[in-house]
Amino acid sequence: xxxxxxxxxxxxxxxxxxxxxxxxxxxxxxxxxxxxxxxxxxxxxxxxxxxxxxxxxxxxxxxxxxxxxxxxxxxxxxxxxxxxxxxxxxxxxxxxxxxxxxxxxxxxxxxxxxxxxxxxxxxxxxxxxxxxxxxxxxxxxxxxxxxxxxxxxxxxxxxxxxxxxxxxxxxxxxxxxxxxxxxxxxxxxxxxxxxxxxx
Amino acid sequence: xxxxxxxxxxxxxxxxxxxxxxxxxxxxxxxxxxxxxxxxxxxxxxxxxxxxxxxxxxxxxxxxxxxxxxxxxxxxxxxxxxxxxxxxxxxxxxxxxxxxxxxxxxxxxxxxxxxxxxxxxxxxxxxxxxxxxxxxxxxxxxxxxxxxxxxxxxxxxxxxxxxxxxxxxxxxxxxxxxxxxxxxxxxxxxxxxxxxxxx
Numbered sequence: 017x018x019x020x021x022x023x024x025x026x027x028x029x030x031x032x033x034x035x036x037x038x039x040x041x042x043x044x045x046x047x048x049x050x051x052x053x054x055x056x057x058x059x060x061x062x063x064x065x066x067x068x069x070x071x072x073x074x075x076x077x078x079x080x081x082x083x084x085x086x087x088x089x090x091x092x093x094x095x096x097x098x099x100x101x102x103x104x105x106x107x108x109x110x111x112x113x114x115x116x117x118x119x120x121x122x123x124x125x126x127x128x129x130x131x132x133x134x135x136x137x138x139x140x141x142x143x144x145x146x147x148x149x150x151x152x153x154x155x156x157x158x159x160x161x162x163x164x165x166x167x168x169x170x171x172x173x174x175x176x177x178x179x180x181x182x183x184x185x186x187x188x189x190x191x192x193x194x195x196x197x198x199x200x201x202x203x204x205x206x207x208x209x210x211x212x213x214x215x
Numbered sequence: 216x217x218x219x220x221x222x223x224x225x226x227x228x229x230x231x232x233x234x235x236x237x238x239x240x241x242x243x244x245x246x247x248x249x250x251x252x253x254x255x256x257x258x259x260x261x262x263x264x265x266x267x268x269x270x271x272x273x274x275x276x277x278x279x280x281x282x283x284x285x286x287x288x289x290x291x292x293x294x295x296x297x298x299x300x301x302x303x304x305x306x307x308x309x310x311x312x313x314x315x316x317x318x319x320x321x322x323x324x325x326x327x328x329x330x331x332x333x334x335x336x337x338x339x340x341x342x343x344x345x346x347x348x349x350x351x352x353x354x355x356x357x358x359x360x361x362x363x364x365x366x367x368x369x370x371x372x373x374x375x376x377x378x379x380x381x382x383x384x385x386x387x388x389x390x391x392x393x394x395x396x397x398x399x400x401x402x403x404x405x406x407x408x409x410x411x412x413x414x
Contacts, residue, residue, distance in 0.1 A: 126325025
């Protein structure tokens with residue numbers, strides 16, 4: 017199952033092939049591929065180079081730690097993400113060691129997870145990020161210290177057969193991908209003024 | 216000038232080649248390349264698919280709008296970024312039309328700008344993001360509506376000759392790239408417990 021972006025302008029193949037499936041093959045992810053997608057996250061850019069992201073990870077063949085990650089998902093996400101071979105939770109250090117807030121911590125964690133997802137796609141995997149999880153519960157379950165917040169859950173694996181999903185999810189899995197056109201979010205001079213570069 | 220990440224585990228070449236230079240060639244960026252890196256941002260993942268990011272963009276051959284972007288940078292960033300052929304400001308819609316906060320808006324904007332940066336690298340360009348700008352001033356200059364916040368300034372162009380930079384910046388431009396090892400930010404079971412997958 018592959019679902020490349022129907023892009024208006026040419027984009028790199030790996031970026032185009034990144035998408036967020038809910039059906040995953042019942043196939044473990046090779047350790048070297050896990051290391052590669054984590055390594056890609058590592059090399060993201062960050063404000064003042066502080067690298068505010070971290071990850072909790074577990075594979076399905078580590079049932080105890082995998083179950084802890086499943087436990088913090090909302091029931092809807094549990095229904096499909098528990099079938100992925102790898103689960104992660106991204107974390108952001110939003111307050112540094114001196115008690116100073118880092119207003120770019122969430123932004124930079126988003127960049128790291130985007131690089132993780134693109135590297136996953138480059139390896140034939142896909143990563144599906146979820147905001148649907150209990151952040152307060154995650155804070156307890158994973159003993160997150162002060163100043164570290166749970167940001168997003170991530171399911172990673174090989175995209176599987178949409179037929180394995182319940183009907184309403186199968187429909188979404190097979191639906192065409194879409195995005196706002198550039199003219200709705202690229203401005204010049206002031207907000208809302210469509211850039212001449214995109215018309 | 217190229218500065219690939221000295222990665223511990225193999226990563227996609229385009230991700231490895233993305234870095235944040237301060238020296239740019241005095242060479243405009245082709246319009247089709249601008250469209251491609253904006254298109255790559257467009258296809259980022261977002262919570263509930265709301266695509267909370269937008270961009271203000273200007274090229275150097277549009278002096279009035281380019282100067283507006285330069286004007287919101289802190290003086291240190293003005294000193295080098297004003298030489299880039301393209302400047303952008305990423306924006307996040309942190310409050311939706313119904314007045315509901317989107318706690319993932321910054322995160323997802325970070326993902327979009329990461330895709331923008333990787334696509335830039337794929338085209339032989341580089342994007343350098345900056346948190347050093349005046350967000351309150353940007354809000355006025357670009358007439359950002361309630362609920363839309365300026366997130367990061369971005370300089371884009373062809374990486375240039377480090378010799379064109381003042382000495383202290385030349386040193387940084389030529390310094391080796393580095394990141395925390397995976398063992399410092401990839402955990403299993405609880406925060407701080409190094410994952411067996413990365414040792």
